[in-house]
Amino acid sequence: MQDAMADDDLDAYAAAGTRLLGIAVAPDWQPAIRAHLRVALTLGGLVAGFDLPDEAEPGPVFTA
Amino acid sequence: MRSDPWASAAAIARAVAAGRVSAGDVVEAALATIARRNPALNAFTDVTAARARGRAGAVDAALMAGVAPGPLAGVPFAVKNLFDVAGLPTRAGSRINRERPPATADATLVARLEAAGAILVGALNMGEYAYDFTGENVHDGASRNPHDLARMTGGSSGGSGGAVAGGLVPLALGSDTNGSIRVPASFCGLFGLKPTYGRLSRVGSFPFVASLDHLGPLARTTEDLALAYDAMAGTDPADPVCQDRPAVPALPGLGQSVEGLRIAVAGGYFRRGAAPEALAAVRACAEALGAYDEVELPEAARARAAAYVITASEGAALHLDRLRARPQDFDPAVRDRLIAGALIPAALVTRAQKFRRWYAERIADLFGRIDVLLAPATPCTAPLIGQQTFVLDGQDVPLRPNIGIFTQPISFVGLPVVTVPVALPGSLPIGVQLIAAPWQETVALRVAAALERAGVARAPRPNMED
Numbered sequence: 351m352q353d354a355m356a357d358d359d360l361d362a363y364a365a366a367g368t369r370l371l372g373i374a375v376a377p378d379w380q381p382a383i384r385a386h387l388r389v390a391l392t393l394g395g396l397v398a399g400f401d402l403p404d405e406a407e408p409g410p411v412f413t414a
Numbered sequence: 415m416r417s418d419p420w421a422s423a424a425a426i427a428r429a430v431a432a433g434r435v436s437a438g439d440v441v442e443a444a445l446a447t448i449a450r451r452n453p454a455l456n457a458f459t460d461v462t463a464a465r466a467r468g469r470a471g472a473v474d475a476a477l478m479a480g481v482a483p484g485p486l487a488g489v490p491f492a493v494k495n496l497f498d499v500a501g502l503p504t505r506a507g508s509r510i511n512r513e514r515p516p517a518t519a520d521a522t523l524v525a526r527l528e529a530a531g532a533i534l535v536g537a538l539n540m541g542e543y544a545y546d547f548t549g550e551n552v553h554d555g556a557s558r559n560p561h562d563l564a565r566m567t568g569g570s571s572g573g574s575g576g577a578v579a580g581g582l583v584p585l586a587l588g589s590d591t592n593g594s595i596r597v598p599a600s601f602c603g604l605f606g607l608k609p610t611y612g613r614l615s616r617v618g619s620f621p622f623v624a625s626l627d628h629l630g631p632l633a634r635t636t637e638d639l640a641l642a643y644d645a646m647a648g649t650d651p652a653d654p655v656c657q658d659r660p661a662v663p664a665l666p667g668l669g670q671s672v673e674g675l676r677i678a679v680a681g682g683y684f685r686r687g688a689a690p691e692a693l694a695a696v697r698a699c700a701e702a703l704g705a706y707d708e709v710e711l712p713e714a715a716r717a718r719a720a721a722y723v724i725t726a727s728e729g730a731a732l733h734l735d736r737l738r739a740r741p742q743d744f745d746p747a748v749r750d751r752l753i754a755g756a757l758i759p760a761a762l763v764t765r766a767q768k769f770r771r772w773y774a775e776r777i778a779d780l781f782g783r784i785d786v787l788l789a790p791a792t793p794c795t796a797p798l799i800g801q802q803t804f805v806l807d808g809q810d811v812p813l814r815p816n817i818g819i820f821t822q823p824i825s826f827v828g829l830p831v832v833t834v835p836v837a838l839p840g841s842l843p844i845g846v847q848l849i850a851a852p853w854q855e856t857v858a859l860r861v862a863a864a865l866e867r868a869g870v871a872r873a874p875r876p877n878m879e880d
Contacts, residue, residue: 378743386750386751386755388752394762394766397720397762398702406771407768408770409770409774410625410664410767
């Protein structure tokens with residue numbers, strides 16, 4: 351999201367998040383998870399940085 | 415005919431209908447070709463020989479009894495192993511899912527092809543859980559490209575690409591969430607159709623990203639794509655995404671002129687990062703069609719980013735229980751991306767879905783001015799199996815996530831696309847996307863047929879030593 355994402359912040363976020371979600375992560379998976387998380391948050395930031403009106407509807411629309 | 419592994423589906427169906435060859439002989443020839451070539455290509459994970467022989471017998475018996483043959487009479491086909499095939503566990507490229515009980519019924523599209531006379535001969539290799547652009551698989555081994563066995567087929571419908579390009583079957587089904595039909599079509603030199611989102615039923619296929627998943631055919635000719643598409647189209651109340659719209663048959667219009675169609679080339683984002691071969695292939699198609707206008711898709715990079723975010727998040731939601739219970743049984747390359755996807759804040763995913771509507775409206779505006787848009791299918795020709803990086807826009811970048819940079823902004827809003835193969839002298843084949851407005855599959859197929867008639871688009875025949 352922000353331009354500079356520190357490795358430590360990503361690792362701490364991933365550690366807390368996976369623990370809360372109940373996913374057991376082996377230590378040697380951590381660098382790849384960090385790299386993918388960095389890409390996902392960077393691309394998510396690119397999307398969130400696009401100005402849309404509050405009234406914008408999401409793509410999928412539920413039909414009752 | 416009997417021994418020609420390169421016969422088209424249309425040619426086989428005509429020969430079977432005319433009694434020049436039996437469905438039984440066609441199926442035996444296909445099974446023999448699979449037995450010879452599959453060890454090198456690793457396209458098939460299951461060969462349904464007994465079922466195929468039984469089905470061929472039924473087709474031949476019906477013909478003998480004077481029953482009108484279906485449009486795909488006797489045509490062997492195979493499906494990516496995420497399609498349900500009665501009697502097989504639907505493995506979806508994974509180790510985990512192959513422990514499931516066998517499917518009790520065929521996927522809707524398998525049943526529809528067989529109702530048209532086609533004969534299923536097996537299930538095909540794929541990247542694990544379809545989260546893949548390479549065709550590599552740690553459990554079943556990599557699908558190999560018939561044009562160069564050291565190279566990727568592309569994925570995730572890798573076996574579908576290898577099986578059709580290698581002459582094992584004339585027709586295969588794949589799935590495409592972000593490019594998984596179009597990428598192997600490009601790397602293997604095939605025609606591939608990703609229909610409009612919601613056009614074909616997904617019932618009986620293992621999902622990946624519900625809001626982006628499509629199914630469709632790969633073949634060596636446009637006519638075969640159209641035959642398969644026509645046989646599969648139609649609503650399915652069991653799939654809430656499948657639209658209740660009249661399906662216009664594609665086959666009758668394939669020979670129509672493309673004169674009067676407004677055809678343009680995608681510029682900007684779709685030029686940056688494309689290798690010279692990719693740009694040359696687009697140029698060859700554009701020149702043949704007299705397409706001289708260039709248009710830019712607004713915010714294509716952001717569309718690709720949004721597709722990435724939705725894919726990672728929805729994919730993680732699908733697999734969350736398996737990530738908790740058996741993370742060690744995943745392909746590590748898939749598992750680590752899914753775990754990262756599980757950590758994406760929901761706010762970003764919702765923003766991506768809101769952006770999707772904005773982008774879809776801009777694309778609808780664009781298709782008010784044009785009928786067909788040309789764009790590269792992949793940034794390069796097939797990389798080597800195991801290759802980790804490649805040069806994109808002058809920078810060395812990870813290969814896996816970037817193979818789909820040109821396909822993702824298109825499927826993100828569900829547009830129908832025919833990928834056509836262009837075989838440039840001295841180069842591996844590479845695909846060009848013919849992109850049409852929603853529900854206009856027939857227009858994209860018509861343009862593909864015109865390029866094929868002009869000799870610009872063709873599926874090159876690899877040197878397969880039997």
